[in-house]
Structure formats: structure tokens, C-alpha cells
Amino acid sequence: MCGIAGFLAPSLDPGAAPGIVTSMLSLIRHRGPDEAGYYLDDGFAMGTVRLAIVDLDTGSQPMSDPTGRHWISFNGELYNHVELREELRALGRPFRTHCDTEVVLQAWLQWGPQCLTRFNGAFAFAIRDADTGGLVLARDRYGKRPLFYAEHDGGLLFASEMKAFRAFPGFRFTLDPRELASVFAVWTPLPDRTPFAGIRQLPMGGVLTVRDGRRTLSTYEELAVDAPPFEGAEEDAAAYVRETLRASVEMRLRSDVEVGVYLSGGLDSSIVTKLATDLSHSEVRTFSVAFENAEFDESESQRVVASHLGTRHSSVTVSAADIAEHFPAAVHHAEVPSFRTAFVPMYLLSRHVRDAGIKTILSGEGADEAFLGYSLFRETMLRAAWHELSAEDRKAGLARLHPELAHFGPAHQKHMAGLFQQFSQERLPGLFSHELRYQNGRFAARLLKDRNVDPFADALDMVRTAPGYAGLSAVQKAQWLEYKTLLAGYLLSTQGERMGLAHGVENRCPFLDPAVVRAAASVNLRFDDGSEEKAILKKAFRGELPASSLARRKQPYRAPGSAVFKDRRPDYLELVLSDAELGKLDWADPVFARKLVAKIMTTPAEEISTKEDQAFVYLLSTALLDQQFVRDTAGPHASPEADLKIRTVVDKRRALPRAVAGGMR
Incomplete structure (x- = not known):
């Protein structure tokens, strides 16, 4: 796990390049506190701040192939690097390290962009061809790792976090009212957007190629939420899901440092913890958030699971005062507007994990999207069938949706039935499943001065042009939207990756293994009729987790608000x-x-x-x-550049003797 930053700037004074790239890296050094390095070429620079997790001694970046022609700055982890390395060695590809970064580079040189479909990982990277001047930026298929870019003064800036652009001369941030309207309406930036004018993010599964002044954006893999139905019995499906998840966790335990687990007390993180304890050769350490306010606290459920599985458990108790105190710092790391405060406790949890000496953590993110765990999916089923149901069936369906929410209780059922009746027909083409949720966003969009902007225009255009989207069922469309918006744009980023890397903690998500996502898609609608959430997952781990964990309904992770x-x-x-x-x-x-x-x-x-x-x-x-x-008048700023542990310096402009792969101390 790392952070990367760089630029293509043909008109830049060459003498300024080392200072600028170093300053960019200093602004994101929290992502990679272990060491840093950079590569310079004519009008080009890229660098890496490294969180050393795999191949601690020889995995320094930027890294080159043996010829010195191709250079890579890599952020993330390639979980199947062991298997790919053996395949590439059999094809004659040479290796000098045990690092997954080198596997990514050699795979690119062997297979080109087709290698990306072979990768099982969470990543974003830049590859430079020193001979042609070409540059490639790529991002993983689920958007687990960020990569932003901006055109500036005839060139291109790129970085793992937008704040790195502050260091480039003349670059200025401006909030874009149209993008803000979209963020407020759908709760997150759309896959290729940010709230700032002129700054884009590489979309999930995206590749940006820059050569001879031309830029080409493409997608190497479209999001697929449908799959051929599983053909076996329910018991076979449960065994299939369990084994696929086991393989995913085993792969994500590969590390040269200790791996911990986030334990929320819910089903998903309990499953990950169970598998981690089965597969680990030492005691597993688990970490969780507790709240002073009992309304939000789940510490008892966490304690039960930790005790049942025999983990070494630790938690951080968060108060309302803690949230208020750390909100600005967490926003600075998130870099996007937020509709809730729940990311702040995760910021504090990652600090707690770092202080415990852990760099890498497993989490249950992605399970609800893959296995239809959210009440949103059952709500979509209910609304889609509303006109075919009797009054009693409607009442029963409403009662099952949100037993934890007072406004879904008996006293409010008449109101909720009227609301569901009102939204039983699609109003926003392609967004049927989310229309109730988006009413809150429509209200928030009134914060904006320009009322002529349609806050849903870009989301409507996204689903209208998405390949295969029109042919999905209502529930599959809901699932697709969750992957594309709330998961990638908030849960994996604002609440996940960005809060973890604020303190140098990498998160890994076993439920977002491509094989697990495919397995879920094949069993979901065959064995899940909406009556019991995640029925297959519960069946797969029955008898291995506390009965209370299997019987417990999903409790959304919440934190105090305004x-x-x-x-x-x-x-x-x-x-x-x-x-x-x-x-x-x-x-x-x-x-x-x-x-x-x-x-x-x-x-x-x-x-x-x-x-x-x-x-x-x-x-x-x-x-x-x-x-x-x-306005750049407040908030956390970069540590002094002198604090960077520069290990690799490669300057192709002057062919310095130390310009060798792996760098020097």
C-alpha cells in the first residue's frame, strides 16, 4: 500500500521538477510513511510514498524493468502475485525482487492491458515508457484504490489524493456547483467525478493512456452483477460460497507484516474473522469501534464474537466530543463532502490500529453489495411488487424492512404505506431502486445557489449509457448502483481507504474478490427471496459462529449526526x-x-x-x-519535506549513476 503522485509538464522549468514532485509526495506521506522515491524524465516526474507490506527490503519504488525503459509507481496490493509470478517466469520474464509491484510491471510488458483482467487486487498505478514518452494510469475493477488526474497548463497531474496537486505551481482548487449538486443528490461523487472543477478520478476498471499529446480513457472490465444461476442444491451453494470466501481470505493474508481484522460484530466481519483464525498460524488480533452513546454501540456483539473465536480483541471508544474534534481532519483526508459523520470514528479506529503496530487489516466491506444484505434490496423487491400485493402482505413487508427504525414502526405504517405507494412507479429512469433515498439528496441540493442544475442529470446519463444496465432486474440495478456509488464513492473511500491511509493502515476486502462476487451473483436470486437476509452466507457458516450473530438482523453502522x-x-x-x-x-x-x-x-x-x-x-x-x-486557510498540511525517507532517486535527464532499479539508501 502506498501513495503515488506525478506530472507531465512539457513547459515546466526542468530544474523545478525535483522540488515539486517531492512536495507532492510530502502532502500524501501519511499513505506511505516507510520510504519514498521518485523518477524524473524530460517534462515528467512520478513518485511513491511506500507503506512496506510485501518484500520489505527490495520493493522500493519507483521500480523499473531490467532495461530501464519502463518504470512503475504502484499503490495497492496484488493478492495473486505469487501465481502470476510463476506464470510469467515460465514465459521467460526475469524477476529481481519478491515484490508484487514487479509482477504488475512484468505482466504489463508481457500481456499489455489484458493483464488487468488477470489481476486480483486493490490497486492504482502509473507506468512510464521512457523511450516513447507514453504514460498509462490504471485502477482496480471495484475502485478500492483512488487515482485522480487533472489537466493543467497543457500537461497532466495525477495522484492518489487530490491534495498533492497543491504543490504544483499555479494549480488552484475550485468547487464545481454542478458536481456538488450530483454529490448531494446521490450521496457520493459519480465514478469518474470529484467535487472540484477540472479534477477527475479514474473510474473503477479504468485505464488512461497518454501518448504524443493524446489522451484515451477506456474500461478494461465492466461491472457484472449477473451470472448464470448456480445449478446445485442449496447445501452445495453454501459450500461453494464458503470455499470461495476461504480462498479469498487466505490470499489476503499474504503479507510480510501482521494482518489484523476489523470486527464490527455483524455477520460479514465475523465470517472474515472466523476464516482468518482458521488460516492463521498465530493469534488473530481484532479491532473495533465502540461508542459512549449506547444507541450506536455494538461492543457487546463484538465481544461475543471475539470471545467465541478466541481473538485478541481491542477497541477504541468514541464520544460525540471526539467526532466534533476530529471532523475537520477527517474531512481533509476524505476530500469530498459527506452526508454523515460515521467516517470520523473509522479515522480514530485506524489511528488506534496503527498505534497497536498493525499496518494491514481485513474488513467485511462489499458483503452487503455482493450478497444483497441491505434493506434497500428488500425494499426494491417490495416496491416493484407493490401493486400485486394484498394490503396484509404490504403491511408485513413494511414491518420486515427496518425493525430497528422507529419511523417504520406500527405508529407510522400508514404513512410509510402511502410513501411506498407514491414511489411504486419509476420517476427517474433507471434509478427506481434509489428514488426514495434520493429524496434526501434532492433536499440537500437546495443548499446550492444555482437551482437550474438538475442534481440527477449525470446519474441518469450514467445508467442510460451503461452497457447491459437496461436488461438487469430491479434488484440487480439496485446492486449495480450500490457498487458504482455508495460502495466505491463512500464506503471504500471516505469511510474506508482514506481513513485507514490517513494513519498508514491498509484495508483488504475479501468479499470483493472477483470470484466471491461471481459466486454471490450466481446464488443470490435463486436462493434469496428477500425473506431472510444473506441466507446462503448464514447457512455456509452455521455452527461456526455464535448463534446470536447468525440470528441478529443487520445493524447499519451509524454514528451521531448534527x-x-x-x-x-x-x-x-x-x-x-x-x-x-x-x-x-x-x-x-x-x-x-x-x-x-x-x-x-x-x-x-x-x-x-x-x-x-x-x-x-x-x-x-x-x-x-x-x-x-x-481558500487554503486552514486544515492539516504537509509534513516538512525533510521528513520524507527518500530512498530512490532516478533522474533519466542526467543519467545519474544511482539511477538504478531499486534505488539507494
Whole structure:
């Protein structure tokens, strides 16, 4: 796991390149605190800050092939590097290290872009051809690792985090109202977007090729949520899923450092923990978040699972004051507006894990998307069948959806039935499954000054043009949207990767192994009628986990919302409390924002609706981004460049004697 950054800048003063790339790396050094290095060529630079996990001694980057022609900066892990290395060796490819980075480079040289479909991993990388001047950027199929790029002054900047662009002369951040409208509406940036004007992210499964001044963006693998139905019996399907997951966890335990597990107490992380304890030769360490507020705390479930599986368990207890204190730093690492505060406890958890000496962690992310765990999927089934159901069946269906939420209880059932009736017909073409959720986003979009922007225009265009999307069932469309938006844009990034790497902790997701995703797609709709969530997963691990874990309904991971800011009144709250500060937000409607803030500040928390709570968190987090990036007046900044542990320096412009693969200390 690492961070990468670089640029193509034909008009740049060559003498400035080393200082600029070093400054870019210093801004993302939290991603790779172990060592750093960079490569320079005519009008080009790229570098890496490294979190050493595989091949600690000889895996320094940037790395070249034996000829010195091709160079790579790699962020992430290639879990099947052992198998690919043997295949490439049989084809005559030479290896000088045991590092997965070298496997990626040699695979690219052997198979070209086709190698990407062979990769099982979480990655983003840049490969430079020193002879042709060509550059390739690529990202993994599920968007586990970030890669951003921006055109600037006739060139191209790229980095694992956008904040690295601050170091490039003349680059300025500007929040884009159209992109903000889309983020507020669908809860995350769309796969190739960011909230900033002129900055894009490489989409999941994307490749950007730059050569002779031309840029070509392509997709090497489209997201597939359908598969031929599993042909065996339910018992066979459960065994198939279990074995596929076991192989996935085994592959993700490959590491030259200790691997821990995030244990939430729910089914998914419990399964990962169970498999890790089966496959590990030493005691497994598990980590979790606990809350002072009992409404959000799941520590008892975590304790039960840890005790049952015999792990060495540790947790960090988070208070509302902790969330308020660390919110600006977490937003700075996330780099996107957020609709909830739940990413802040994950920021604190990763710090706790780092302090415990762990660099690599397994998590259960992706299980709900793959195995239809969210109530959203059952809700979609219910709404799609609404007109064919009797009044009693509708009532029973509503009761099963959200037993943990008061507004789905008996007292509110008439209202909820009316709402489902209202949304039983599609209004936004292709977005049927998410239309109820998106009403909260429509409200948040009113924060923007420009009301002429359709907040759903880009999402509608995305599903309209997506290959094969129109032919999916309603539930499969819901699944596709979850993969493309909330999973990649929030759960894997804001709440996952970005909070982990803020403290140099890499997360690995066994449920997002391509084989596991295919297995889930083949069994889901055959053995899951919506009556029992994740029935196949529960069957696969029955008798191996505590009975309470298997019987427990999914509890969404939640954290306190706007109340933490109202009650604690941190200094930065002035960004939205002060009329003068609101006036500095040229994208915001000050009248609507002022009314929203006033209601949040003067109304009891239990009387604040979900949409109002989300809109307030959006407003505050976006105001912080405006301050930190656009006005650049506050927030955490880079450590001194002298703190970088520069190990590799390669300058092709002068053919320095130390310009050798692997670098020098």
C-alpha cells in the first residue's frame, strides 16, 4: 500500500521538477510513511510514498524493468502475485525482487492491458515508457484504490489524493456547483467525478493512456452483477460460497507484516474473522469501534464474537466530543463532502490500529453489495411488487424492512404505506431502486445557489449509457448502483481507504474478490427471496459462529449526526453560523443555508429529520473543504519535506549513476 503522485509538464522549468514532485509526495506521506522515491524524465516526474507490506527490503519504488525503459509507481496490493509470478517466469520474464509491484510491471510488458483482467487486487498505478514518452494510469475493477488526474497548463497531474496537486505551481482548487449538486443528490461523487472543477478520478476498471499529446480513457472490465444461476442444491451453494470466501481470505493474508481484522460484530466481519483464525498460524488480533452513546454501540456483539473465536480483541471508544474534534481532519483526508459523520470514528479506529503496530487489516466491506444484505434490496423487491400485493402482505413487508427504525414502526405504517405507494412507479429512469433515498439528496441540493442544475442529470446519463444496465432486474440495478456509488464513492473511500491511509493502515476486502462476487451473483436470486437476509452466507457458516450473530438482523453502522456539532460548538462551526463566513461560500444559497442551520441549532435532535441532518453535515463538510482547499486557510498540511525517507532517486535527464532499479539508501 502506498501513495503515488506525478506530472507531465512539457513547459515546466526542468530544474523545478525535483522540488515539486517531492512536495507532492510530502502532502500524501501519511499513505506511505516507510520510504519514498521518485523518477524524473524530460517534462515528467512520478513518485511513491511506500507503506512496506510485501518484500520489505527490495520493493522500493519507483521500480523499473531490467532495461530501464519502463518504470512503475504502484499503490495497492496484488493478492495473486505469487501465481502470476510463476506464470510469467515460465514465459521467460526475469524477476529481481519478491515484490508484487514487479509482477504488475512484468505482466504489463508481457500481456499489455489484458493483464488487468488477470489481476486480483486493490490497486492504482502509473507506468512510464521512457523511450516513447507514453504514460498509462490504471485502477482496480471495484475502485478500492483512488487515482485522480487533472489537466493543467497543457500537461497532466495525477495522484492518489487530490491534495498533492497543491504543490504544483499555479494549480488552484475550485468547487464545481454542478458536481456538488450530483454529490448531494446521490450521496457520493459519480465514478469518474470529484467535487472540484477540472479534477477527475479514474473510474473503477479504468485505464488512461497518454501518448504524443493524446489522451484515451477506456474500461478494461465492466461491472457484472449477473451470472448464470448456480445449478446445485442449496447445501452445495453454501459450500461453494464458503470455499470461495476461504480462498479469498487466505490470499489476503499474504503479507510480510501482521494482518489484523476489523470486527464490527455483524455477520460479514465475523465470517472474515472466523476464516482468518482458521488460516492463521498465530493469534488473530481484532479491532473495533465502540461508542459512549449506547444507541450506536455494538461492543457487546463484538465481544461475543471475539470471545467465541478466541481473538485478541481491542477497541477504541468514541464520544460525540471526539467526532466534533476530529471532523475537520477527517474531512481533509476524505476530500469530498459527506452526508454523515460515521467516517470520523473509522479515522480514530485506524489511528488506534496503527498505534497497536498493525499496518494491514481485513474488513467485511462489499458483503452487503455482493450478497444483497441491505434493506434497500428488500425494499426494491417490495416496491416493484407493490401493486400485486394484498394490503396484509404490504403491511408485513413494511414491518420486515427496518425493525430497528422507529419511523417504520406500527405508529407510522400508514404513512410509510402511502410513501411506498407514491414511489411504486419509476420517476427517474433507471434509478427506481434509489428514488426514495434520493429524496434526501434532492433536499440537500437546495443548499446550492444555482437551482437550474438538475442534481440527477449525470446519474441518469450514467445508467442510460451503461452497457447491459437496461436488461438487469430491479434488484440487480439496485446492486449495480450500490457498487458504482455508495460502495466505491463512500464506503471504500471516505469511510474506508482514506481513513485507514490517513494513519498508514491498509484495508483488504475479501468479499470483493472477483470470484466471491461471481459466486454471490450466481446464488443470490435463486436462493434469496428477500425473506431472510444473506441466507446462503448464514447457512455456509452455521455452527461456526455464535448463534446470536447468525440470528441478529443487520445493524447499519451509524454514528451521531448534527447533534455533536450543536452540543459541542467547535470553533469551525462559525463557517456555517456566521453570515460573513456563509457569504464566502460562492456556491451556497445563504438564505436556505441560514434557515437550515437555525433549525439544527434550535430544535431538539429527535425533531430533526434525516434529510435535514444529512443536509447540515453536507453543508459543514463542504464549507470545510472550501476553507481547506479553495481558500487554503486552514486544515492539516504537509509534513516538512525533510521528513520524507527518500530512498530512490532516478533522474533519466542526467543519467545519474544511482539511477538504478531499486534505488539507494
